[in-house]
Amino acid sequence: MKKRKIPMRMCIGCREMKPKKELIRIVRSPEGDIDIDFKGKAPGRGAYLCFSQMCMNKAEKSKMLEKAFGQKIDQEIYEKLRMRLNEGEIN
Numbered sequence: 380m381k382k383r384k385i386p387m388r389m390c391i392g393c394r395e396m397k398p399k400k401e402l403i404r405i406v407r408s409p410e411g412d413i414d415i416d417f418k419g420k421a422p423g424r425g426a427y428l429c430f431s432q433m434c435m436n437k438a439e440k441s442k443m444l445e446k447a448f449g450q451k452i453d454q455e456i457y458e459k460l461r462m463r464l465n466e467g468e469i470n
Contacts, residue, residue: 385398385399386398386399387399388402388427389427390402390427390428390429390434391426391427391428391434391438391443391444391447392428392429392431392433392434392435392436392437392438392443393429393431393433393434393437395429397429399419399427401429401430402427402428402429402430403415403427403428403429403430403460404416404417404419404421404425404426404427405425405426405427405428405444405456405460406421406422406423406424406425406426407423407424407425407448407450408421408422408423409422409423411450413444413448413450413452413453413456414456415459415460415463424447424448426443426444426447426448428460430464431464432461432464432465435457435460435461435464439457444456
């Protein structure tokens with residue numbers, strides 16, 4: 380039997396390729412809203428981050444989410460991500 384192909388995505392913080400299931404998907408909806416996509420199925424443009432605080436800090440410092448989405452990212456999005464990373468809510 381053939382092995383199933385595992386979808387790989389790049390973390391915008393550390394720039395490493397990892398399996399899609401190991402990353403957090405941040406999505407910009409067609410209306411322009413930015414949120415965390417827990418199921419990975421939300422419509423819109425997606426960007427991926429590792430589950431580490433270090434990658435989160437790198438992405439914020441280098442404004443990689445802004446570059447990925449082509450729009451300004453509110454500080455509340457970063458705070459929401461940090462809160463969920465610290466609480467371990469994201470599986």
